[in-house]
Amino acid sequence: MIDTFVIPLVKILVVLNATLVAVSYMVLLERKVIAWTQSRLGPMRVGPYGVLQPIADAIKLMIKEDITPVRADRWVFTLAPIISMVPALIVYAVIPFGPTVTIFGHAVPLYVTDINVGLLYIVSVASVGVYGIILAGYASNSKYPLLASLRASAQLISYEVAVTLTLVSVILMAGSLSMVSIVLAQEQARVWYGFVQPLAFGIFFIGSLAETNRAPFDMPEAEQELTGGFHTEYSGMRFALFFLAEYANMIVVSSVATTLFLGGWLRPFPNVAWLGVLDLIPGWIWFLVKSFVFLYIFIWVRATLPRYRYDQLMRLGWKVLIPLAILNLVATAIVKVWWLA
Amino acid sequence: MGEAIAFYTLAAFILGFAVLVIATKDTVHSVLFLVLDFLFVAALYVLLEAPFLAVIQVLVYAGGIVVLYLFVVMLVNLKRPPEAHQDPRRRTWLGFGLSAAILAELAAIALYSSAGAAPAGPAAALPVAGNTEQVGWLLYTRYLIPFEIASMLLLVAMIGAIVLAKREL
Amino acid sequence: MDAPALRHGAMFDTNELELNMGPQHPSTHGVLRVVLRLDGEKVVDADVVIGYLHRGIEKLSENRNYTQIVLLTDRMDYVAAATNNVGYCETVEKLMAIEVPRRARYVRTIVCELQRIASHCLWVGTHAMDIGAMTVFLYAFRERELILDLFEELCGARLTYNSQRIGGLPLDIPPGWDRKVLAFVEVMTGKVEEYEALLTENRIWLERTKGVGVIEGPEAIALGLSGPPLRGSGVPRDIRKDEPYAAYDEMQFEVPLGKAGDTYDRYVVRMEEFRQSLRIIRQAAEGIPEGPVVGKVPRLIKPPAGETYHAIESPKGELGYFVVSDGKSTNPYRFRVRPPSFCNLQALRRLCRGHLVADVVALIGSLDVVLGEVDR
Incomplete structure (x- = not known):
């Protein structure tokens, strides 16, 4: 009873809540980090050093007037933020935050579930999230959002190809689609795949910047060009949903990168025996630290780089990243079949 | 149930x-x-x-x-909204024909599988375990030729699309 | 102009999209309105609409006496208000043949160049921000703040300075101000490198600016461009060199020139102008002569009948004043400004055509317009 119902339910609750809190604090973290980069202080007023800022933001967004443009497509307009948010949350089901641990005599794996097509599940659910952006742009019945959603659909489809191809290289290495097995395979190989597959890691990183609409690929929302892009006409909580979905996706992408390329919950340098003392730190902390590093790089990139132009972005995706990813995949396959078999 | x-x-x-x-x-x-x-x-x-x-x-x-x-x-x-064509029934026969073809196909599949001659044998007969592996195994052994034909078809379609798009550029 | 409204052989009619950019838009630098006609994201035509910030400064000036006008000129290019003051005062001095003391001319040179740096700081910040690099904006504003502090000390104001009088300066510089200016020059020299480190060799920056909005020298002249947009096209025209005013004839500096005439060259020219301005400021601040700061000016400023045109090199280009006096009143009979932003903005339509929406904001930024000056 406890093992079949209570523990999974508690896990789902914990993951969902932790995600939402993490997402809102991601926003604060981003504001703080960017502020420090730019020799500013960032939010300082709400709570000490602004730590309560996310709560203030949430309250503000919830009590704001919720405006639907008169000529908008009402149904789709309401649906779009939800379509954005839901996929961003349900992918957390397969992310392995840590190995199985024993709590009060119950063996509790630190993930909601482990399905044998876990990685593909993430990719496919994330691909549904695109609809949120496209439909928001369409339903607003406004020109800037429309342009933005055209950009978004083209961008997401192009970069999904490159990202998925790099994932396939990792799947080849691990011989499994399950997120947990991929981490276990790295434990067995005694090396993080990031070191074995640096090219795939690089492409994955660039592609995931584009897939999460982050700078320098934040064309669909480019404030300076499209005045906010697809969410121009949104206000209040609906806008907040888009905002949260973006950050939730960032965390997903970081978690996936951690799992695939940085050894998930494994300690650094699993091949060096005398570093075994690091195993004293629980796996989930390693996982969080690695994801945090990745998230920090996301923010850092945003603070540093200018924005690509739409056509340049497409060129980079189709003419550089996808061929490189295919090359990497073929090379991985050859190595795997001829040398490692 | x-x-x-x-x-x-x-x-x-x-x-x-x-x-x-x-x-x-x-x-x-x-x-x-x-x-x-x-x-x-x-x-x-x-x-x-x-x-x-x-x-x-x-x-x-x-x-x-x-x-x-x-x-x-x-x-x-x-x-x-798309304008109504002057003669909305101009392709009635085509519609009936296509529907009949699809119906026939469905019936054929239903008959074929209920006759117990399902093409894919039980999963246990395959040398690999796991859903993904089985799909891969079947694709590259029993259904290799249809698979290759499909890839060729897609390649042709891709080249065709590029040719069409390039003409306008 | 070609009309790609219906491409040959296209299956569906792909309509042109008319997109209204501005007057409320984050990157039209104020209240500029650009009506874009788009084919997909490609700009077929751009109609530049101005006038949203018109306050009638020229007409107002006809009802103010000559001293009062100084304060109206502040409100034109509010990013470099003191430059406007200098230009106007020199015009009236030319009309009245007033000799300005050398100390005042040196201070004016420092003021003009400080304003150039302040204006370029704002430009590099917003231009980079338009292209998505937001950190440069904050960095540049940090240094602009130092300049504002210097101005606060000089004339008590931080934006609209009212810092000049006809015939010289309203007050002598505060003691030690020249040393603070020199200290600022030291600080700023390193900061320019900092901006350039973030942009000049950044691959994305290069891709976004190289080959965007190319305009050749002769065409730039024909369009009436001036200032950095003109020099970016390789035309060696700088009023500070060609018709020196203030104390520029005593300064050593170079006029940076571009080659290709694209957005990147205009960027490089302005970045180099930072350094040249610092060079000028250092020379002027080190060599401020002693002496009075106001020339022999009659108590009642009533120029003789006549007209004159005088232009200076403002941060944005040729800032010209045309003043007509009827010799009878203390107000100008006609007051007309040739604002560089207004004339440079003419090129926008020509520059935008054939580029993408994202380039439009880059191009507006590369022309560096201030709407207060365009509309007056």
Whole structure:
């Protein structure tokens, strides 16, 4: 009873809540980090050093007037933020935050579930999230959002190809689609795949910047060009949903990168025996630290780089990243079949 | 029993959405119902214990191809409802013909599988375990030729698309 | 102009999209309105609409006496208000043949160049921000703040300075101000490198600016461009060199020139101008002569009948004043400004055509317009 119902339910609750809190604090973290980069202080007023800022933001967004443009497509307009948010949350089901641990005599794996097509599940659910952006742009019945959603659909489809191809290289290495097995395979190989597959890691990183609409690929929302892009006409909580979905996706992408390329919950340098003392730190902390590093790089990139132009972005995706990813995949396959078999 | 209920519920939704796809006036709504349809078909695959197919269905159809549909629908002027043709029944015969063909095909499949000559043997007969592995195994052994033909077809389509697009550039 | 409204052989009619950019838009630098006609994201035509910030400064000036006008000129290019003051005062001094003391001319040179740096700081910040690099904006504003502090000390104001009088300066510089200016020059020299480190060799920056909005020298002249947009096209025209005013004839500096005439060259020219301005400021601040700061000016400023045109090199280009006096009143009979932003903005339509929406904001940024000056 406890093992079949209570523990999974508690896990789902914990993951969902932790995600939402993490997402809102991601926003604060981003504001703080960017502020420090730019020799500013960032939010300082709400709570000490602004730590309560996310709560203030949430309250503000919830009590704001919720405006639907008169000529908008009402149904789709309401649906779009939800379509954005839901996929961003349900992918957390397969992310392995840590190995199985024993709590009060119950063996509790630190993930909601482990399905044998876990990685593909993430990719496919994330691909549904695109609809949120496209439909928001369409339903607003406004020109800037429309342009933005055209950009978004083209961008997401192009970069999904490159990202998925790099994932396939990792799947080849691990011989499994399950997120947990991929981490276990790295434990067995005694090396993080990031070191074995640096090219795939690089492409994955660039592609995931584009897939999460982050700078320098934040064309669909480019404030300076499209005045906010697809969410121009949104206000209040609906806008907040888009905002949260973006950050939730960032965390997903970081978690996936951690799992695939940085050894998930494994300690650094699993091949060096005398570093075994690091195993004293629980796996989930390693996982969080690695994801945090990745998230920090996301923010850092945003603070540093200018924005690509739409056509340049497409060129980079189709003419550089996808061929490189295919090359990497073929090379991985050859190595795997001829040398490692 | 539970499986049957799930199947018929899903089937009802799939058919309902399929009707909505062609009955809706707004093109974008129609495309959206198509997405929903694909998602329910994916659920059907899950019911058949084929998670790999289910995920691929969502990834390729719902996540990829329909996005392209939307792209096209949004690029062309869609605010204007399509004008009624002077003779809406001009292609009645074509419609009946196609429907008859599809019906015949479905009947053939139903007969063939109920006759117990299902092409894929039981999963245990395959040398690999796991849903993904089995799909891969079958694709590259028993169905190698159809698979290669399909890839050729896609390649030709791709080249054709590039040629068409390049002409305009 | 070609009309790609219906491409040959296209299956669907792909309509042109008319997109209204501004007057409320984050990157039209104020209240500029650009009506874009788009084919996909490609700009087929751009109609530049101005006038949203018109306050009638020229007409107002006809009802103010000559001293009062100084304060109106502040409100034109509010990013470099003191430059406007200098230009106007020199015009009236030319009309009245007033000799300005050398100390005042040196201070004016420092003031003009400080304003050039302040204006370029704002430009590099917003231009980079338009292209998505937001950190440069904050960095540049940090240094602009130092300049504002210097001005606060000089004339008590931080934006609209009213810092000049006809015939010289309203007050002598505060004691030690020249040393603070020199200290600022030291700080700023390193900061320019900092901006350039973030942009000049950044691949994305290069891709976004190289080959965007190319305009050749002769065409730039024909369009009436001036200032950095003109020099970016390789035309060696700088009023500070060609018709020196203030104390520029005593300063050593170079006029940076571009080659290709694209957005990147205009960027490089302005970045180099930072350094040249610092060079000028250092020379002027080190060599401020002693002496009075106001020339022999009659108590009642009533120029003789006549007209004159005088232009200076403002941060944005040729800032010209045309003043007509009827010799009878203390107000100008006609007051007309040739604002560089207004004339440079003419090129926008020509520059935008054939580029993408994202380039439009880059191009507006590369022309560096201030709407207060365009509309007056």
